[in-house]
Amino acid sequence: MSKTESYLDESSLQSWLLTTDHKRIGLLYLFTILVFFFIAAVAALLMRLNLLSPHGWIVNADTYNKLFTLHGVLMVWFFLIPSIPAVLGNFVLPLMLGARDVAFPRLNLMSWYIFISGGLLALWALIHGGVDTGWTFYTPYSSTYSNTHVITMAMGVFIAGFSSIITGLNFIVTIHKLRAPGLTWTRLPLFVWSMYATSLILVLATPVLAITLGLISLERFWGVGVFDPRLGGDPVLFQHLFWFYSHPAVYIMILPGMGVISELIPCFSRKQIFGYKWVAASSLAIAILGFVVWGHHMFVASQSVYAGIVFSFLSFLVSVPSGIKVFNWTATLRKGSITFETPMLYALGFIGLFTVGGLTGLFLAALAADVHLTDTYFVIAHFHYIMVGGMVMGFMGGLHYWWPKISGRMYPEFAGKMAAIITYVGFNLAFFPQFILGFMGMPRRYHDYPPEFQWLNVLSTAGVSILGVGYLLPLLYFLWSTKWGERASANPWRATGLEWQAASPPPKHNFPVVPRVTKPPYTYQAEQDQFTPQSELAHV
Amino acid sequence: MSRSPLVAEQFEELEQQHLADQFGMWIFLATEVMFFGGLFTCYTVYRFLSPEVFAHASHHLGLVLGGINTGVLLCSSLTMALALRSIQLGRRGATIWLLLATCIFGIAFLGIKGYEYHEKYVEHLIPGSRFHYDGPSPNRAQMFFWLYFAMTGLHGLHVLIGVCVLSTVAILVARRRIRQENYMAVEVAGLYWHFVDIVWVFLYPLLYLAGARG
Numbered sequence: 001m002s003k004t005e006s007y008l009d010e011s012s013l014q015s016w017l018l019t020t021d022h023k024r025i026g027l028l029y030l031f032t033i034l035v036f037f038f039i040a041a042v043a044a045l046l047m048r049l050n051l052l053s054p055h056g057w058i059v060n061a062d063t064y065n066k067l068f069t070l071h072g073v074l075m076v077w078f079f080l081i082p083s084i085p086a087v088l089g090n091f092v093l094p095l096m097l098g099a100r101d102v103a104f105p106r107l108n109l110m111s112w113y114i115f116i117s118g119g120l121l122a123l124w125a126l127i128h129g130g131v132d133t134g135w136t137f138y139t140p141y142s143s144t145y146s147n148t149h150v151i152t153m154a155m156g157v158f159i160a161g162f163s164s165i166i167t168g169l170n171f172i173v174t175i176h177k178l179r180a181p182g183l184t185w186t187r188l189p190l191f192v193w194s195m196y197a198t199s200l201i202l203v204l205a206t207p208v209l210a211i212t213l214g215l216i217s218l219e220r221f222w223g224v225g226v227f228d229p230r231l232g233g234d235p236v237l238f239q240h241l242f243w244f245y246s247h248p249a250v251y252i253m254i255l256p257g258m259g260v261i262s263e264l265i266p267c268f269s270r271k272q273i274f275g276y277k278w279v280a281a282s283s284l285a286i287a288i289l290g291f292v293v294w295g296h297h298m299f300v301a302s303q304s305v306y307a308g309i310v311f312s313f314l315s316f317l318v319s320v321p322s323g324i325k326v327f328n329w330t331a332t333l334r335k336g337s338i339t340f341e342t343p344m345l346y347a348l349g350f351i352g353l354f355t356v357g358g359l360t361g362l363f364l365a366a367l368a369a370d371v372h373l374t375d376t377y378f379v380i381a382h383f384h385y386i387m388v389g390g391m392v393m394g395f396m397g398g399l400h401y402w403w404p405k406i407s408g409r410m411y412p413e414f415a416g417k418m419a420a421i422i423t424y425v426g427f428n429l430a431f432f433p434q435f436i437l438g439f440m441g442m443p444r445r446y447h448d449y450p451p452e453f454q455w456l457n458v459l460s461t462a463g464v465s466i467l468g469v470g471y472l473l474p475l476l477y478f479l480w481s482t483k484w485g486e487r488a489s490a491n492p493w494r495a496t497g498l499e500w501q502a503a504s505p506p507p508k509h510n511f512p513v514v515p516r517v518t519k520p521p522y523t524y525q526a527e528q529d530q531f532t533p534q535s536e537l538a539h540v
Numbered sequence: 541m542s543r544s545p546l547v548a549e550q551f552e553e554l555e556q557q558h559l560a561d562q563f564g565m566w567i568f569l570a571t572e573v574m575f576f577g578g579l580f581t582c583y584t585v586y587r588f589l590s591p592e593v594f595a596h597a598s599h600h601l602g603l604v605l606g607g608i609n610t611g612v613l614l615c616s617s618l619t620m621a622l623a624l625r626s627i628q629l630g631r632r633g634a635t636i637w638l639l640l641a642t643c644i645f646g647i648a649f650l651g652i653k654g655y656e657y658h659e660k661y662v663e664h665l666i667p668g669s670r671f672h673y674d675g676p677s678p679n680r681a682q683m684f685f686w687l688y689f690a691m692t693g694l695h696g697l698h699v700l701i702g703v704c705v706l707s708t709v710a711i712l713v714a715r716r717r718i719r720q721e722n723y724m725a726v727e728v729a730g731l732y733w734h735f736v737d738i739v740w741v742f743l744y745p746l747l748y749l750a751g752a753r754g
Contacts, residue, residue: 101550103560169567177560178550207571211578215690224667224686226582231667231683237585241578509549 005507006408020105021508026091027406028112033079033087034475036119039126040074043067045468048430048461054454056447064447065132066148072135077157078119080391081249084256085202086115086167088398089195091406093171095499095506096189098180098515098535103173104166111166118160125152134445136242139227139235143219151220154213161206161213164252168202171195180498180535182517186280187534189497189521190273193280194259197287201248201255205291209245212238236301243294251290253387254354255283257394258325261347264397265329266522267495268344269336270529273522275328282321289318299370308367315365322358326351337526341493342416346397349424353389357382360435375445378438381431389427396423396474403478404492408505409485415477423470429463496523496533546722558724565728569735572698576739579694583687583746586680593677595751597684600665602656606748609652610740616645617737620706620730630720632713639710639726642733646703653696660685688747695743698736705729 007023016024047067050058059067094102102108125131131153133142142150175196179188216238219225227238266273273279295303295311303311329351338344360382363369373379403411433456438444442453449457491500498517502510515535523532544554551557587594623638664672667686675681709729712718718725 099550103550104564105548105550165571169564169571172567173560173564176563177556203567203571204574207575208578211575215578215582218690222668224671224682226586226683226686226690228683230679231686232586232590232677232680233683234585237582241581514552 004503006503006505007508008408008505018109020101020109022090022094022102022105022108023406023506025108025112026087026089029082029086029090029115032112032116032119033082036074036078039123040071040079041468041471043071043074045464047071048464050447051449051457052454052461054449054451054457059447061447062132065134065445066130068445069131069134069153070126073122073131073153073157075387076135076249076253077160078115078122080253080387081164082115082167083391083395084260084398085171085195085198085252086111086163088260088395088402089167089171089198089256092402092499093192093195094174094178095405095502095510096192096497097174097178098183098498098511098517099174099178100509100511102170103178104170107166108170111163111170114166115160115163118156118158118163120156121159122153122156125149125156128152136246137213137216137238138242139216139219139238140229143216143225143227143235143238151217154217158210158213158217161210164202164206168199168206171199172203175199180515180517182535183498186277187517187520188280190262190276190279190283191259194255194262194283197283198252198255198259200284200287201252201290205245205248205252208241209249212241212245215241236298236303239298239301240294243297244291247294247297248287248290250383250386251286253391255286257350257354257391258283260394260398260401261329261350262325263495263497264343264347264401265332266524267401267493268341268347269333269338270524270526270531271332271336271522272524273328274331274334275324276520276522278324279328282324285321286318289314289321293318296365296370299367300374312365312367316362319358319362322354326355326358335526337529340417342411342413342420343397343401343493345417345420345424346393346400349420350390350393350397353385353393353424353427357385357389360385373438375443376438377434377442377444380444381434381438384431384434389431393423396420399474399478401493402499403481404488405499405502405504405506407478407482407485408488409481410488410492411474411481411485412477415473419470419473419477422466422473426463426466426468426470430460430467431463433457433459433463491533494531496521496531498534501533501535544721554721558722561724561728562731565731569731572735576691576694579687579691580742580746583691586683586687587750590677590680590683593675593680594684596675597673597681598748598750600660600663601688601748602659603748605652605656606744609649610744612645612649612652613737613740616642616649617734619645620733624723624726624730627713627718627720627723627726632716632719635713635726636710639706639713643703643706643710646699646706650696650699650703653692657689660689691743691747695736695739698739702729702733702736706733 007021016028019025046058047064050056050064056064128149131148131150133146133150137154175192215226219227224231227233227235229235262273262279293311293315295307296315299308364373364379364382400411400416437453437456442449488504490502490504498515501515517535519532519534521534547554547557619638619641623635623642626634626638660666664670665685667682671682673681706729709718709726
């Protein structure tokens with residue numbers, strides 16, 4: 001049998017840097033965000049080591065401020081936001097739609113270059129002394145008082161924002177215009193629905209962040225501006241504009257993870273997803289509600305009490321679509337024929353951690369409780385349970401699930417399971433103590449603390465070191481598998497999606513002929529141990 | 541089935557490609573609305589907080605020059621719409637001239653805008669250390685002028701980008717890269733241009749007509 005054509009065939013540097021292939025661009029993003037993840041993770045590790053002692057023994061207060069700013073900025077904008085959408089979304093979305101590529105392949109490549117430029121600018125700010133405002137850039141500190149490289153860092157994020165916008169635009173148009181014949185809206189895989197919801201947020205919220213960061217930079221540059229109290233400007237307006245983007249952005253950092261989980265759960269329990277339409281609609285509901293809850297970040301920031309009540313109520317509403325998802329995944333598992341491959345371990349971990357993160361969100365949405373918990377470690381623990389426990393678990397689960405498609409090789413299953421379990425244990429040990437710390441009143445962003453908090457901080461730091469092992473292991477065995485891993489068949493998981501009808505790894509244009517879709521997704525029959533692919537495509 | 545060379549590899553047919561291009565531009569315009577929306581929000585908040593100061597400060601903007609500029613942009617939208625019509629009818633020469641006319645209107649707009657900025661510079665109305673204002677609440681008035689420069693500046697940048705895009709389109713039409721069959725490039729560029737025009741239709745009353753003039 002002659003070797004089949006693969007998108008990885010050409011290996012020159014030029015063929016990678018000038019590629020318009022969505023699969024290659026996904027990989028370019030993967031390598032890039034891993035670099036940022038590594039830098040930001042080192043910053044987190046330094047912080048945690050520093051917190052081993054109540055008086056901070058590694059870095060001084062100024063450096064500590066720069067470390068948490070760096071960690072936040074890089075993790076949010078240069079790792080989490082592009083993680084699933086730009087890596088897995090780019091790779092899988094056109095395959096799932098039966099398309100040859102995204103609607104605008106050259107724009108897609110451009111988005112990566114824009115992302116790189118923004119990232120380099122942020123790194124430049126880091127090397128030249130860093131920024132100490134926190135990832136939120138609150139005024140008037142950021143606009144008037146901080147004497148660090150705020151403009152450069154803000155411009156880095158501003159530029160990276162346009163890569164988000166382009167990715168979102170590309171996905172929306174691709175989903176609307178490039179679906180294979182027969183792939184109706186109710187036959188779309190749930191990952192596509194979650195990408196659609198995510199793209200709506202990327203497209204509608206990111207520009208507001210861009211203009212807000214632009215205004216801060218102008219204000220610093222010019223010496224006067226809209227947030228300047230001397231002109232009657234209101235620094236709290238900055239918080240409104242910032243969270244109008246950044247709250248929806250929080251859902252950019254969870255919806256894609258939910259999409260991955262909705263693929264994994266049916267496949268590894270061999271069951272049709274429970275309540276397809278509800279899961280799909282809840283993605284859109286989360287995206288839409290995400291735009292009207294930003295005030296819950298400002299309960300103690302001189303917001304009117306009536307606004308607070310409305311924002312609190314709306315924030316509670318978000319739990320309805322989130323609950324629908326969790327219950328539907330759980331109902332899917334019921335009477336399924338469940339197997340515990342690595343992606344499934346990550347998926348089950350996701351459900352547990354996301355549930356904790358979501359429920360503690362309700363504490364913070366409650367007005368009275370939030371007054372006590374605002375700016376404590378409780379908030380830190382809450383959003384890490386969502387972003388790391390949710391999104392990163394989803395990303396890792398998805399990466400393992402689609403790795404055979406991406407690389408054409410299987411990862412080592414035993415090592416994969418170990419990494420998933422280590423990640424789960426390490427994560428809980430790292431962040432659960434922070435709920436208690438926050439409840440006891442330890443504020444975030446301080447580099448020292450009263451001695452009675454020490455034992456919980458030591459536990460947390462121990463957890464982070466275990467978590468680090470959980471992240472390093474996959475890096476090693478993924479690299480190992482590209483050379484020595486077992487060759488993957490086209491459909492190693494016996495899954496129904498169109499992406500599994502293409503070869504592993506797929507040829508440049510994915511499918512030899514355009515697939516015709518005849519079935520809804522997730523047609524698994526646990527009892528007969530059968531499944532029906534979404535399209536009947538003869539393999540070449 | 542033979543594929544037209546105009547159809548990019550990811551599409552099946554020209555119709556699909558055209559719809560995708562058009563839809564993409566509409567979504568881009570939605571992001572632009574949100575982009576300008578942040579500034580309009582700032583304007584709304586501060587005008588709500590100090591309506592008299594904004595009304596008074598707005599008297600320092602030249603009604604005549606602003607009015608002429610409004611007319612200039614409206615004319616440019618007309619020539620843009622006619623350019624799209626002529627490429628659809630396959631009239632290459634007319635398309636080029638109409639696109640160039642649109643560009644010239646855009647440049648004229650920027651010229652007049654630049655002259656207005658110069659006036660503000662002479663009158664010490666540019667925010668910063670040299671700002672000087674005789675009316676009530678000079679600080680709040682400075683906020684008005686800051687918003688004026690931020691909003692018209694961002695809009696001016698969009699006009700400049702539009703002129704570059706339209707002149708590129710004109711060159712591509714002249715080189716027969718854009719023809720009757722793939723007129724969509726002209727339509728997409730036109731959508732952008734009309735958007736820029738519409739932003740000005742909001743900016744002009746908000747900034748120039750903020751206070752009744754006696």
